[in-house]
Amino acid sequence: MNSNSLKISNENLKRRLNAERRFKFYGVIAISLALIFVLILFTNIISKGYSAFYRTLIEIKIEFNDKVQPEMFKQMSDTEINKLDLYSFSKKNIYSNFPDIEKKSDKKKIIKLFSIEFEEEIKTYINKNKNNLGNKINLYISASDDIDQIHKGNYSRDIPEERRRVSNFQLSIYDELVGQNKVKFEFNLPFFSRGDSREAELAGLGGSLIGSFFTMIIVLLLSFPFGLFGAIYLEEFSKRNRFTDFIEININNLAAVPSIVFGLLGLGILLNTFELPRSTALVGGITLSLMTLPTIIIATRASLRSVPPSIREGALAVGASKVQTVMHHVVPLALPGSITGTIIGIARALGETAPLLLIGMVAFIVDVPSSPLDPSTSLPVQAYLWNDSAERAYEEKTSAAIIILLSFLILFNLIAVFIRRKFETKW
Amino acid sequence: MNLLKILIVTLIAFGSLFGTSYARDQIKIVGSSTVYPYATIVAERFGKSGFKTPVIESTGTGGGMKLFCAGVGVNHPDITNASRVIKEGEIELCKKNGVAEIIEIVIGNDGLTLAHSLEASNADFNQEQLYLALADEVPVNGQFVKNPFQKWSEIDPNLPDHKIEVLVAPPTSGTRDAWDSLIMVKGCKAAGAYDMWSELGEKAKKKCRISREDGRVIEAGENDALIVQKLTEDPERFGYFGYSYLLVNEDKIKPTSIAGIEPTLEGIQDYSYPIARPLQFYVKKAHIGSIPGIEEFLQEFTSSRAMGEDGYLTDIGLVALSDDDADEIRERVSNLSTLSTE
Numbered sequence: 001m002n003s004n005s006l007k008i009s010n011e012n013l014k015r016r017l018n019a020e021r022r023f024k025f026y027g028v029i030a031i032s033l034a035l036i037f038v039l040i041l042f043t044n045i046i047s048k049g050y051s052a053f054y055r056t057l058i059e060i061k062i063e064f065n066d067k068v069q070p071e072m073f074k075q076m077s078d079t080e081i082n083k084l085d086l087y088s089f090s091k092k093n094i095y096s097n098f099p100d101i102e103k104k105s106d107k108k109k110i111i112k113l114f115s116i117e118f119e120e121e122i123k124t125y126i127n128k129n130k131n132n133l134g135n136k137i138n139l140y141i142s143a144s145d146d147i148d149q150i151h152k153g154n155y156s157r158d159i160p161e162e163r164r165r166v167s168n169f170q171l172s173i174y175d176e177l178v179g180q181n182k183v184k185f186e187f188n189l190p191f192f193s194r195g196d197s198r199e200a201e202l203a204g205l206g207g208s209l210i211g212s213f214f215t216m217i218i219v220l221l222l223s224f225p226f227g228l229f230g231a232i233y234l235e236e237f238s239k240r241n242r243f244t245d246f247i248e249i250n251i252n253n254l255a256a257v258p259s260i261v262f263g264l265l266g267l268g269i270l271l272n273t274f275e276l277p278r279s280t281a282l283v284g285g286i287t288l289s290l291m292t293l294p295t296i297i298i299a300t301r302a303s304l305r306s307v308p309p310s311i312r313e314g315a316l317a318v319g320a321s322k323v324q325t326v327m328h329h330v331v332p333l334a335l336p337g338s339i340t341g342t343i344i345g346i347a348r349a350l351g352e353t354a355p356l357l358l359i360g361m362v363a364f365i366v367d368v369p370s371s372p373l374d375p376s377t378s379l380p381v382q383a384y385l386w387n388d389s390a391e392r393a394y395e396e397k398t399s400a401a402i403i404i405l406l407s408f409l410i411l412f413n414l415i416a417v418f419i420r421r422k423f424e425t426k427w
Numbered sequence: 428m429n430l431l432k433i434l435i436v437t438l439i440a441f442g443s444l445f446g447t448s449y450a451r452d453q454i455k456i457v458g459s460s461t462v463y464p465y466a467t468i469v470a471e472r473f474g475k476s477g478f479k480t481p482v483i484e485s486t487g488t489g490g491g492m493k494l495f496c497a498g499v500g501v502n503h504p505d506i507t508n509a510s511r512v513i514k515e516g517e518i519e520l521c522k523k524n525g526v527a528e529i530i531e532i533v534i535g536n537d538g539l540t541l542a543h544s545l546e547a548s549n550a551d552f553n554q555e556q557l558y559l560a561l562a563d564e565v566p567v568n569g570q571f572v573k574n575p576f577q578k579w580s581e582i583d584p585n586l587p588d589h590k591i592e593v594l595v596a597p598p599t600s601g602t603r604d605a606w607d608s609l610i611m612v613k614g615c616k617a618a619g620a621y622d623m624w625s626e627l628g629e630k631a632k633k634k635c636r637i638s639r640e641d642g643r644v645i646e647a648g649e650n651d652a653l654i655v656q657k658l659t660e661d662p663e664r665f666g667y668f669g670y671s672y673l674l675v676n677e678d679k680i681k682p683t684s685i686a687g688i689e690p691t692l693e694g695i696q697d698y699s700y701p702i703a704r705p706l707q708f709y710v711k712k713a714h715i716g717s718i719p720g721i722e723e724f725l726q727e728f729t730s731s732r733a734m735g736e737d738g739y740l741t742d743i744g745l746v747a748l749s750d751d752d753a754d755e756i757r758e759r760v761s762n763l764s765t766l767s768t769e
Contacts, residue, residue: 156678163545163677198468275502277451279482364467366480375453375482388485388652390464390675 045406049399052191055201056148057140058114059182062093062122070133078127082120090119098173109170115142115201140184145200145393147174151183155392165392191400195368196382200393203386205401207368211281211361211376212350218285218372219292219349224342226289227296228331231338234297235304236326255294262291263355271359279360279375287355292345299341303334336423340416347412351405353380379405451501452719454481458491458508459601460649461537461669462706465740466508469728472739476727478720481506487649488601495709496521505714505721509707510537510601510669518766528712528765532725533756534734536746538670538695539606539702542655542680547662548587553686554701556582558614560591561644563637566620574639587663594647594654594666595638606667607636609702655680670695671744695746706745712765725760729753 064070068089073081094114095107115121121141126133142148146165149155151174161168177183194204238244266287270276276283307330315325356362362381369376377385383401386394456466463485474480486494488509495507496517513531521529541557543550559582564571579586596603615621615635624631638644647654647666654666659679670690673682682690685701694700708728715721727733734740736747748756758764 159678165675165678198464198471271502278455278502279484360482360484362484364463364470364483364485366471366474388460388650390652390655390672392675 042406045399045402049396049401049403051152051154052396052400053188054185055188055191056143056151057184057186058143058147058177059138059140059184060094060097062090062137062139063096064133064135064137070135073126073130073133076130081123081127081130084123086123087119090122093122094118106169109167110173113144113147113170113173115144116199117142117202140186142201143183145391148201149393149396150174151178151185152396154396191397193368195366196364196377196385197366198364198389200389200391200397203394203397205379205382205404207365208377208379208382208401209404210369211284211365212378214281214369214372214376215285215288215378216346216350218282219289219346220342222286223289223292223296223345227293227342228300228338230293231297231300231304232326232331235301236330237322251294251297255298257291258354259291259352260354260358262287263358265290266355267358277373277375279363279365281361281369281372281374281376283359284356284361284376284378285372287359288349288352291352291355292342292349295345295348296338296342299344300334300338303337303341304330306337307333333425336419340420343412343416343419347409347416350378350408350412351380353378353384356381379408453479454506454718454720454724455504456481456483456506456508456708457486457494457504458484458506458708459488459510459706460485460651461510461600461602462508462534462708464671464743465534465706465745466708466728468739468743469724469733472733473720473724473727476723478723481720481724485649487597487599488604489599492517492520495711496524496526498524499526499711499713501718503711505718506708506710506724509709510704511604512705512707513709513766526711526713530710530712530725530759530763531707531766532710532729532760533705533707533748533752534728534745535706535740535748536695536698536703537706537744538690538700538746539602539609539667539704540670540673540690541665541667541683541685541702542658542673543665543683544658544662545679545681549681550587550665550683551685551687552586552683553617554610554614555617556586556614557610558618558620558635561593561595561638562611562615562620562635563639564620564634566618566623569623571620571623574641574643577643589663591643592645592661592664593643594645594657594664596667597646597648600649602668605704606702609704611636611638613701669744670746674744692746696749703746709766712763715763722760722763729757729760 068086076084091111094111095101098110101107101110111118118141122139125137125139129137143151146155147170150157150166150171155165157164157171166174174183190202191204192209193206194202195207197203234244234247266283270283270286271278276286311329311333312325315329316322320328353362356378360375361377362384363375363377364385365375365377367374379401383398383405386398386401454470456470463483466481466483470481470483484491484504488507488511491504491507491509492513494504497503513529518529521527541552556579559565559574560576560579562574565574565576566572567575576582576591578589579591580588596606612621612632612635615632621631621635624634627634647657651668651672654668655672655676658664658666665683673680673690684690688694688700690700695703710721710725730738731753732738734745734747735753738745738747741747747753
């Protein structure tokens with residue numbers, strides 16, 4: 001062998017190997033950059049938001065008197081108790097926990113340490129324990145959002161008093177309560193059941209969770225059957241001609257249309273022409289299913305195409321009709337791919353806000369919706385609205401809403417991966 | 428096929444939903460993002476009194492007017508919030524679409540607050556200086572030129588010696604309208620630019636309102652919390668919003684004084700603070716009676732426990748009306764007297 005040509009080929013090899021190494025290196029950099037950003041995003045959101053999942057409670061002592069006796073509750077139903085006016089009774093009892101404070105303005109400040117719904121919370125406690133109430137009871141009621149933020153360390157105490165939302169006097173009372181071990185944390189269950197509120201300690205995700213649920217159900221009901229059967233027709237039954245090519249191009253284009261355009265469509269057609277009720281999950285669901293439809297059609301067509309022709313030919317050979325071939329043999333094999341596409345499409349619809357803005361679902365809605373015809377918001381909308389609220393306590397709630405939204409998205413994607421792994425047929 | 432049957436049945440069940448006629452028993456409110464925090468608090472309290480809680484969308488004053496004036500009926504909002512008074516053109520639009528009778532309810536006053544980060548040193552501007560800093564064209568030696576000022580100190584050596592950068596509200600917002608008429612037009616007059624345009628007549632005012640577009644004036648959208656965040660990031664930035672945003676963010680930002688006057692409750696109430704403005708909302712009279720609770724909602728909003736001196740709205744930054752004005756508004760609510768439109 002010629003030593004010269006060997007040398008050349010060695011140098012050549014070295015150069016090619018170097019090129020390969022460089023390429024791998026760039027790849028690693030790209031992936032790690034992406035991972036770092038994801039990591040930053042997650043740590044930022046989780047570190048800001050986790051504190052919204054627990055809440056601060058303060059222990060108070062309630063003494064019943066002649067007018068409000070523990071025995072009188074025994075005969076009352078829950079709704080009767082809820083209708084009672086215990087406002088001044090509750091207020092006086094809270095004052096009597098702080099016997100040293102006499103000035104009226106100071107008393108007002110004391111009340112502000114507690115949630116604005118202290119009366120309701122006391123009633124709830126009475127309702128729960130109406131059969132074994134003593135003359136004196138100790139119970140925990142929620143702290144106000146400002147105290148809650150201080151206790152969680154989200155709100156700095158070092159700034160000068162005139163700039164702080166909590167006065168020195170209130171802080172000293174709070175410290176005293178902490179010293180007496182009367183302040184505790186608890187898992188924030190109401191956060192998941194209540195609707196939106198302007199009192200930060202009362203605001204919850206319940207309304208938007210239900211709203212998102214209704215919206216997604218409607219998206220599923222509309223876009224899955226239409227998408228599935230549309231794809232089956234286009235892939236298995238329609239003739240290839242200019243018209244079907246035109247439809248195919250348009251479906252692919254539709255999948256790439258910015259979501260706000262679907263919002264405009266919803267506003268123009270669903271609200272203005274059909275006069276469906278504004279701000280409802282029904283309209284939101286229809287709008288978002290228009291957005292999801294092309295995704296499902298494309299995924300279903302791809303999985304129909306991957307079913308080998310031998311299956312069809314086999315079925316036809318034993319005398320099955322075209323419909324029988326498709327429905328009994330091809331579609332069941334393509335279904336896992338179609339369902340995966342549907343789940344991914346729905347996950348995208350779940351995180352969508354822009355189209356909802358135009359159909360009025362970005363709104364302040366307190367009542368938790370009970371049907372798709374009630375006004376409702378959705379999870380990402382709630383995060384957006386809270387982010388715009390001035391009070392500090394909404395900061396952690398915004399991040400908490402995002403955590404919930406992200407966990408749903410991750411869950412959806414995991415289900416999609418699971419279905420693909422489990423039911424995928426390799427040919 | 429079983430699956431197919433189930434799908435068809437659900438679709439039919441679903442389709443029947445469309446058939447049911449739809450009656451609304453819940454008040455719908457749209458409009459200004461400045462009034463939004465007040466309206467939501469009233470709505471929530473109102474919702475506890477046995478009525479359904481009103482649904483409130485924050486669309487900006489201009490966007491709200493458009494929706495409000497689109498027509499009468501369950502698909503159109505009952506109330507629109509506004510951080511400026513309704514314009515002639517909007518009244519026309521309303522009339523054209525059958526919204527003839529509108530009730531105007533003033534709920535209180537608000538002071539536009541030009542604010543910046545706590546880390547910055549205190550600043551004081553007058554309207555002329557702000558106009559010169561923000562306008563598209565300014566007069567220099569009797570000639571109009573594209574705004575040449577890059578630093579505040581170039582306008583007046585007493586002003587801060589750093590870049591001009593102001594976050595402003597979008598053109599559809601009432602806050603921007605108020606800012607333009609209370610700062611830009613007045614500053615325009617003080618700087619003599621208005622007189623130089625005087626042959627244009629009414630158009631001169633429009634010219635005064637045009638902001639520069641070289642990146643010194645940044646549109647920040649309807650999100651006031653975002654403005655607060657951006658102000659804390661850079662102490663050389665300024666931004667403006669309603670007084671209530673200042674009150675809850677005093678640990679992060681502080682106001683600048685305008686012509687030597689700092690925004691205070693008293694100054695905004697008697698309008699000695701130069702950029703104070705009224706806040707209001709507009710009600711469709713035709714909807715009263717057909718949508719339950721509107722009258723009760725108006726009563727709650729205008730009650731003294733809400734918009735009065737010690738009311739819960741004043742707790743979050745609304746500046747109360749004087750007693751006489753408040754009485755007049757309450758009378759308007761009890762008589763449901765509409766806006767006179769000749």
